[in-house]
Amino acid sequence: MEITAAEALVRCLEQENVELVFGYPGGAILPVYDAFNNSTIKHILVRHEQGAAHMADGYARVTGKVGVCLATSGPGATNLVTGIANAYMDSVPMVVITGQVPTTQVGTDAFQEVDITGITLPITKHNFLVKDPKQLSVIVKKAFHLASTGRPGPVLIDLPKDVALSKIKFKYPKNINLPGYKPTYKGHSAMVQQAGKIMMKSERPVIYAGGGVRISGAAPELLQLAETLSAPVTHTLMGLGCFPGDHPLFLGMLGLHGTRYANQAVTECDCLIAVGARFDDRVVTKISGFAPEARIIHIDIDPAEIGKNVTTHLPIVGDLKTVLGAILPNLEKKDNSRWLKRVCRMKEEFPLSYSQEGRLKPQFVCEKLNELKEDNAIVVTDVGQHQMWAALYMRFNEPRCFISSGGLGAMGFCLPAAIGAKMGAPERNVIMVIGDAGLQMTMQELGTAAEQKLPLKIFVLNNNRLGMVRQLQEFYCDKRYISVDFEFNLDFAALGRLYGMEGYTINTPEQLTELLPQILTSPAPVIVDCIIDREENVYPMVLNGSAISEAIGSGKRRMEDI
Amino acid sequence: MAHTLAVLVENNPGVLARVAGLFSRRGFNIDSLAVGRTDNPAVSRMTIVVEGDDRYLEQVNKQLHKLVDVIKISDITKDAYVDRELVLIKVHAEAAKRAEIMQLVDIFRARIVDVGLKTLTVEVTGNEGKITAFEDSLRPFGIKELVRTGKIAMLRGFKSSSKSNSHKEEDES
Structure with missing residues (x-):
C-alpha cells in the first residue's frame, strides 16, 4: 500500500521509538502534522519554535534519547536556529524536522521560504534536503544514526511540501551506508598502554571531566579511575554530576568561575587526564598558564578536539567508557597521599565563600536548594550569574541531574529545557534556577508547561537586572553601567499565578528556609520570586588574560603560601 | 608551506x-x-x-x-605526484605583436584556441611554476582576461588516493 511521504516520516519516527515531539505547525509542514493524527506519538504544542528546540534538547539531555522537534518553513525554521546551535555546541542528540516550500518554488523567494539547510550548515552535525520521496526513510534513518552516535549533535531534515505529499511504498531500511562517517570507539591499544604507564608514574594527577562522560555513560569508570589513582576530579560545567559531588576527591568546577582549589590543583598537577572535555576558553582562560607542569592525556571521541586548543602529550580517540574500561585493568591502586593532603589543604584554605550580610544572597538560595533537593532531582539553569552560583554551590551525585546551556550560553534556555526534562523524566523533581532576564526571554512557554500540567519548581534569582553583564561592566568598563537595569519590575509570583502556579515572593533567608520544604514537595507547579542582593558578583573570577591560578575573590591569601 | x-x-x-x-x-x-x-x-x-x-x-x-x-x-x-592546472589567457595581440606571442606559445607548449581581431586566447596546462612563468611572459603584452581551473593532482605510480571502488549504492530495501 502506498502512503504519503509525510505519513512515512511519522512511521519512521515510530520505528525510532520516538514518543514525544515538540513543535509548532504551519503551512509547509501541514502534511506532516496531518499524519500525526494517526500516530501514537505525542506532539507537544509550544509557544515559540525556539522553545521546541530547547525542549527537545532538555528531553535528550535527561533521557539520553534523541530529542525531536518540528517547525514549518521560513520563520518557523529560523526560530529554531538558537536551539539547534545550542544543541550543537553541547553535543546533544537531536533530530530537527522543518517543512519547506514545494520543490517547484524552492529558490524563488516564495512565501515563508528560507534556505534552512544553508543557514544551519555550521550548527548541525549534518543536514538533509529531501528531494526524492523514495529517499525519505533512508534519510530519517541516517539522521537518527548521525544524531545519536559518535559525538552526538543535531541533524536537520528539510522536507518540501510536495515531497511530503508524494505517495511512496514505505519500508524502513535496516542498514544505511555512510562511507564518510565511521566514528572511532575503541582506543588505540598502544596509546591505552602508554596512558596507563603515565598515570601510574604520576604523583600529582588530576582528572578533568567534561560532558563526554555523561554522553558515554562512563561515570562508573570515572569513579573507578579516580579512586584507583587517588586523583581529584574537577569538572567543566557540562561535566557536573558525572562524579559524585559528595566524594572527597570532588573538586567542583574549574576555569573562569571555577573553585580556587580546582584551578590550583590543575595548575600544580603533573598529569592532567582530560576525559570528554574540550579545553574551551572558559576553562583554559590562558593557554600558557594552564596545567603548566602536567603531561596531558586527552581522551575524546572527536579527533578534531585533540590538539585544537592545547597541545596534548597523549591523545586517545575513542568512546570514553570503552577507553577507560581498557585502561583500568592496567592500573594499580595508588594513594598519592602527599598530593591529596595538599589538595585537601587547598580546599580548607580557599573554600567558596560569600558574605551573608545585607539582602538575601543568591548563593544562600542555591545552598538551601541543594540541602533539600532529592538526589535524583534535575536542576536546570539558564545563563548568567545564577548559572555559576548553581554550578558552584549545588552538588550533583548523578549524571543527567544538572542541565545547562554551556557552549552557546543561550539565555532563554532554562524554561523550555526544563519542560523537556520534566516530560522526559516525569517521576523526578525538576528545579529551575533562573534569572529574571532569562525567564523573560522565553516565558511564553509557561503556557506550554501549564497545558502539560508540569509541576515545575521555578526559582527566579531576581536582581531586576542583567547581573552577569553588570559584573562584566564593573570589571571591564570601569563601572560605566549601561543597559543592564530593568526599569520595569515584574511580579513573577503574580505572573505564575496567571498560569495556574503557586506564586511566592521571598525577601529574606528566613522566609526561604521556612517555605522551601513545602515548595519542593508540593505536587503543584510553583514559582518563587527570590529578591536577591543586586550587587552580588560571582566569585571566584579569573580576569581576562589571566591564568586560572590567578582568580580573584574567595580570600586574598596566596596559594603558594599554604 | x-x-x-x-x-x-x-x-x-x-x-x-x-x-x-x-x-x-x-x-x-x-x-x-x-x-x-x-x-x-x-x-x-x-x-x-x-x-x-x-x-x-x-x-x-x-x-x-x-x-x-x-x-x-x-x-x-x-609524496611524488603529478599536478596540472589549465589556464585560459586572453592577451592583447596587435598584428605586430602576434609573432612574438606565438613564439612564446610554442616555447611553453601552449595552444592558441581563439583568434580575435586584437586578441589571442591561449590555453596552457602545467604545474604552477610553468603557468606562472607563462603568465609573466605574456603580461607585457597586456592580459585582458585570465581564468584558471585550480590545481588537480594525482599520485605517481601504483599508489592511489582514490578508494571509491568499495563505494556501494545506498540500501533502499
Missing part, C-alpha cells in the same frame, strides 16, 4: 558549500580548489591547496573529516 589535499566526497548537493563553508568559518585559507566527478558518479574529488604549518593542517584535516560527506582525505604533498 602549501599542502595539496586530495579529498573524496559524496557527490551530494551542497557538498561544495559544506567544504567551502567549513574553510571560511574556521578561518582556513584556500589557495585553490578544483572539484569534479570521479570514475564513480556517486563520488567527487576535490583537490584543495592550503597554506599552513603542520598543526594548522592537522585541524583542517580533522575538521574536514567531520563532514559526513567527506569520505577520504589524502595529504599528498610529501
